[in-house]
Amino acid sequence: xxxxxxxxxxxxxxxxxxxxxxxxxxxxxxxxxxxxxxxxxxxxxxxxxxxxxxxxxxxxxxxxxxxxxxxxxxxxxxxxxxxxxxxxxxxxxxxxxxxxxxxxxxxxxxxxxxxxxxxxxxxxxxxxxxxxxxxxxxxxxxxxxxxxxxxxxxxxxxxxxxxxxxxx
Numbered sequence: 001x002x003x004x005x006x007x008x009x010x011x012x013x014x015x016x017x018x019x020x021x022x023x024x025x026x027x028x029x030x031x032x033x034x035x036x037x038x039x040x041x042x043x044x045x046x047x048x049x050x051x052x053x054x055x056x057x058x059x060x061x062x063x064x065x066x067x068x069x070x071x072x073x074x075x076x077x078x079x080x081x082x083x084x085x086x087x088x089x090x091x092x093x094x095x096x097x098x099x100x101x102x103x104x105x106x107x108x109x110x111x112x113x114x115x116x117x118x119x120x121x122x123x124x125x126x127x128x129x130x131x132x133x134x135x136x137x138x139x140x141x142x143x144x145x146x147x148x149x150x151x152x153x154x155x156x157x158x159x160x161x162x163x164x165x166x167x168x
Contacts (some may be wrong), residue, residue: 013023022030022037024044031038052059067077076083076091083091090098116123116130123130129137 012026016023016026017030017035020030022028022040023035024040025037028037028039030036031041034041036044070077070080071089074083074086075081076089076094078090078094081091081093083089085092088095111117114123114125115121116133117128118133119130121130121132127134
């Protein structure tokens with residue numbers, strides 16, 4: 001039986017890498033700019049996913065413990081730096097970054113007329129969205145309307161309650 005020799009293993013993997021062969025199995029050609037073939041990439045991805053799922057509760061408990069310790073010491077749980085503002089959880093920098101993320105995602109973008117609000121394509125006259133995003137918005141609207149129960153709408157319920165009251 002052979003002995004474990006890390007130098008030989010490293011040399012073999014370097015040779016495979018130079019020749020464009022998968023460094024995991026050494027049998028097939030590597031995929032694009034990756035060092036592994038598609039089969040090995042899928043196997044590694046599924047292995048990591050199963051591990052994460054199996055240890056999710058443990059990982060979450062570790063994160064909660066870390067966060068509470070950092071808050072007790074007076075650190076920001078996001079960037080792990082000292083938090084000068086003890087009345088808030090996040091430091092001013094992390095709060096500012098979060099606010100900028102919010103603004104990027106939820107505040108309506110101001111675009112000149114004729115440019116789609118969601119992308120940089122041109123719109124048809126009288127519309128604010130390009131044809132692609134108009135179709136997506138229409139599908140979302142149809143889905144929302146289909147999910148609504150028109151008989152249980154709050155206005156209808158209020159009307160039923162008003163009618164059911166007995167006037168003396």
